[in-house]
Amino acid sequence: MRNGIRSSAPLVWCALALVACQRSQPHAPSRPIVEAPRDSAASADASGFVDAPVDGAPGASVVRLDPASAARVAAIDDEIRSLERLAARRADNWIDLETVASRYLERVALTADYEDYRRAEDAIDRAFRKGNGMGPFLLRAQLNYTLHRLDRVTADVDQVLRGALVQPSVRAAAEELRANVLFHSGRYDEARVAYERLVREERSAERLAALAQYQWKTGDFAGADRLLAEAQLVARARSPEVRAWLCLVRGLLELDRGRWPDALSHYRAGLALRPGYWLLEEHEAEAMTLMGEGARTLPKYLDLIERTGNPEFMDAAADILEKRGEREAAARWVARARAVYDARLRLFPEAVAGHAVEHFLAHDPQRAVSIAEANVRARPGGEAQVHLARALFAVGRRDEAKAAIDRALASRWRSAELYECASRVYEALGQRPVAAAHRQRALAINPHAFDE
Numbered sequence: 001m002r003n004g005i006r007s008s009a010p011l012v013w014c015a016l017a018l019v020a021c022q023r024s025q026p027h028a029p030s031r032p033i034v035e036a037p038r039d040s041a042a043s044a045d046a047s048g049f050v051d052a053p054v055d056g057a058p059g060a061s062v063v064r065l066d067p068a069s070a071a072r073v074a075a076i077d078d079e080i081r082s083l084e085r086l087a088a089r090r091a092d093n094w095i096d097l098e099t100v101a102s103r104y105l106e107r108v109a110l111t112a113d114y115e116d117y118r119r120a121e122d123a124i125d126r127a128f129r130k131g132n133g134m135g136p137f138l139l140r141a142q143l144n145y146t147l148h149r150l151d152r153v154t155a156d157v158d159q160v161l162r163g164a165l166v167q168p169s170v171r172a173a174a175e176e177l178r179a180n181v182l183f184h185s186g187r188y189d190e191a192r193v194a195y196e197r198l199v200r201e202e203r204s205a206e207r208l209a210a211l212a213q214y215q216w217k218t219g220d221f222a223g224a225d226r227l228l229a230e231a232q233l234v235a236r237a238r239s240p241e242v243r244a245w246l247c248l249v250r251g252l253l254e255l256d257r258g259r260w261p262d263a264l265s266h267y268r269a270g271l272a273l274r275p276g277y278w279l280l281e282e283h284e285a286e287a288m289t290l291m292g293e294g295a296r297t298l299p300k301y302l303d304l305i306e307r308t309g310n311p312e313f314m315d316a317a318a319d320i321l322e323k324r325g326e327r328e329a330a331a332r333w334v335a336r337a338r339a340v341y342d343a344r345l346r347l348f349p350e351a352v353a354g355h356a357v358e359h360f361l362a363h364d365p366q367r368a369v370s371i372a373e374a375n376v377r378a379r380p381g382g383e384a385q386v387h388l389a390r391a392l393f394a395v396g397r398r399d400e401a402k403a404a405i406d407r408a409l410a411s412r413w414r415s416a417e418l419y420e421c422a423s424r425v426y427e428a429l430g431q432r433p434v435a436a437a438h439r440q441r442a443l444a445i446n447p448h449a450f451d452e
Helices: 067-089 095-111 114-131 137-146 150-162 168-184 189-203 206-215 222-235 242-254 258-275 277-289 292-309 311-323 329-345 350-361 365-378 382-394 397-411 414-427 432-446
Strands: none
Touching: 067 095, 095 114, 095 137, 114 137, 114 222, 114 329, 137 150, 150 168, 168 189, 168 206, 189 206, 206 242, 222 242, 242 258, 242 277, 242 382, 258 277, 277 292, 292 311, 311 329, 311 350, 329 350, 350 365, 350 382, 350 414, 365 382, 382 397, 382 414, 397 414, 414 432
């Protein structure tokens, strides 16, 4: 245990979530609440809108979990209470608090309660205060990576890797984090070298999926699909959670290519492995909505909102209601989503910026610019540059939008969204041949790239 470094439990649904998906984690209980009835004073209209407290306000933290998740959360809460009692009695032992923090990160992967991130951070801080130079460096790096604080990860990873007696599993986890930071920082060539080296060392499901993400996000969709198929074969003996996560990743790959039925098939395969899991259910609803089944998915989104309080689901419900002509109901969901985003931006701005920018682009483009700028500072890769270009373009700052999109085009990042945005920017600047070329590139990746 040199330099206070020790192994942490795998955080498949937490640290690996950034490999699979950039969606925000929905809100859930601030204290152990497995299922709670609606407030008897709350009233719901035909759109499903409940005049309930917004995220961050007292009483807002109510969630309904599927039975398996509820049982696991209850067990985690019992373990945390026991560990805190041990930590209080053992003044010089920081390992109990490391385990407390890791349990909070396991909990947030099930409930998506942003307060659990704060509690995990508090436990890690207390562990370092006890450690006198020792502490859970790897776990702190994993937490900061999950919260998109990439600038805080490298120092802790370096501390881990400097150790002379580091366990192989710890060293491997640190090297994987380093590769992921390179990728999300836009250092794509370095990330590719790191991912390929890791896969040569071990063709695990997680490492294959990470290299697949690199290939997919740099334009090699077929290569990424082959790697993900291999990852699923490798993971046949793994837990249902890992196998369901791989189904989610394959679905996201197909979604980026506009292959909605294929994406839906992967999501449903994941749900067969992990029934009731909100993240897979949300993606199932998204694919169905894109396929024109909004009437069927509105109840799904309303149920997901009740279970999670996620503002992205509120926006999705608002979009469906707006298209049905129910503008007042849609506006109320938009207002509630904004309140949730505001609360989360105050709590963990780096983690939320990449998700909140979509909401504000649709409803407050000027605010979207500042959020997109913050997102680029936190994660200066191609995806963040595209979001910034879109925000700048929305407020008429076309030359700056071109500069942002040109930075993304000059990198190895490749996506239909990149080329769609480039096409619109160059068209507005009067460079029609360039715009047309980008349009064709977007449509070659995703035939639906210019759909509303």
